[in-house]
Amino acid sequence: MLGFSIYLDRPINGAQQDYIQTMAQAGFVQIFTSLHIPEMVNEALAQRFLDLAQVCQTTSLSLMVDVDAKTFKHYRQILEQAATYCQLKLRLDDGFGTEEMVHLAQQWPIVLNASTLTDELLTGFIEHGGQTKSLSVGHNFYPQPYTGLDSNWFQQRNRWLKQRALSISAFVPGNGSLRGPLYQGLPTLEQQRHQDPLLAAKALFDQMVDDVFIGDPQLVSSTQLAFKQYFQAHIVKLEVQLVSSKWRQVLGQHIWHNRPDVAAEVIRCQESRQLNQQATVLPEHCIARQTGAITINNQLYGRYQGEIQICRTELPADPAVNVIGQLTPAACDYLALIGSRIGIQLQI
Known part of the structure; x- marks a missing residue:
């Protein structure tokens, strides 16, 4: 308590x-x-x-x-x-x-x-x-x-x-x-x-x-x-800086939730693949991922296309993963709070 x-x-x-x-x-x-x-x-x-x-x-x-x-x-x-x-x-x-x-x-x-x-x-x-x-x-x-x-x-x-x-x-x-x-x-x-x-x-x-x-x-x-x-x-607010304004509506209109099976190096937004399944995500800005990078899987990832993730650690560039935003340094500290099923509200 x-x-x-x-x-x-x-x-x-x-x-x-x-x-x-x-x-x-x-x-x-x-x-x-x-x-x-x-x-x-x-x-x-x-x-x-x-x-x-x-x-x-x-x-x-x-x-x-x-x-x-x-x-x-x-x-x-x-x-x-x-x-x-x-x-x-x-x-x-x-x-x-x-x-x-x-x-x-x-x-x-x-x-x-x-x-x-x-x-x-x-x-x-x-x-x-x-x-x-x-x-x-x-x-x-x-x-x-x-x-x-x-x-x-x-x-x-x-x-x-x-x-x-x-x-x-x-x-x-x-x-x-x-x-x-x-x-x-x-x-x-x-x-x-x-x-x-x-x-x-x-x-x-x-x-x-x-x-x-x-x-x-x-x-x-x-x-x-x-x-x-x-x-x-059970929600954490995280401040985000976007790579492009086109992702503003996609990221900001939902409360995302970390999957119940917690990944070691990324936060996997559980609702994202279903919400984005109708869209084709072309490869773009496939750069090395810093801690706090916001990413979306592009069409090269097949059935995993559209999944939004937040990096807990630094990860290498992947041609199948687009970097679309970055948490502020203060927001990165709050990654430690995001466990199983915790909600995530991205402030843009």
Whole structure:
């Protein structure tokens, strides 16, 4: 599932509420926030948290809140009140003993640190009467550059967690307002610090992560739309530069779909051969194909004439294949999103 972050260093006002609403409409179903802000242990923070819980109630969003032992003790009554508004998870930071975790898990779903969990802690949790159905794990985000998790270690760790049947959450950076004081993104993986949030989210889902949160306070509206189109409508928009304007109508009037049997080096537009079967495609512009080249098979390909493809890699020239367009460099990055049956809308 998809989630995003709302921080309590400013009021949950009209602009914040509007952003929460648009993110909910874009398919995000949960919010991450933190009460672990030592410099803000006061009534204003408590009120902002309750305001956020009430907004979650009106938008049908769940809420995950980061607490350490000290802040939990200070805000326990506020947390109990917030749980009457929306589904609430506690992400437990420092200071909690095993017995206390078990006790908390009887009242709330709890989230433990995915990167530091041990078999000893998990065994102790169960031996003290804890139920793993109320337990999940979450990786941290890392504000300081170069301190995010190593990708290989992350994958190994996630395999270990999945062997123990645990649900995993992690963070990707935003691309609107970044969170201070460093403003360098809030990713779990260092290699994703400056990556497109949609690409980063898809990569985490592919690495056994169940819940992906936007770590920073904002996604720009175009990226919100891209998330909605990909995760709800299963469509990717790709910007194309044409070789000739005669291909504008052919390419732009349809939503194409990658075939269910995914090819290694090209995306095969499933509908194209049937739609183009009445036309004769003469050999033209049969040049070497770059990554992101848009091609159509000409009459030399026999019954494969009319098939439109998008190149995932560089391919040599073929007298039976016409190059009719080229994805922009930014659009080429999105080729990684196009799996089985994913829709493709070419923007010309």
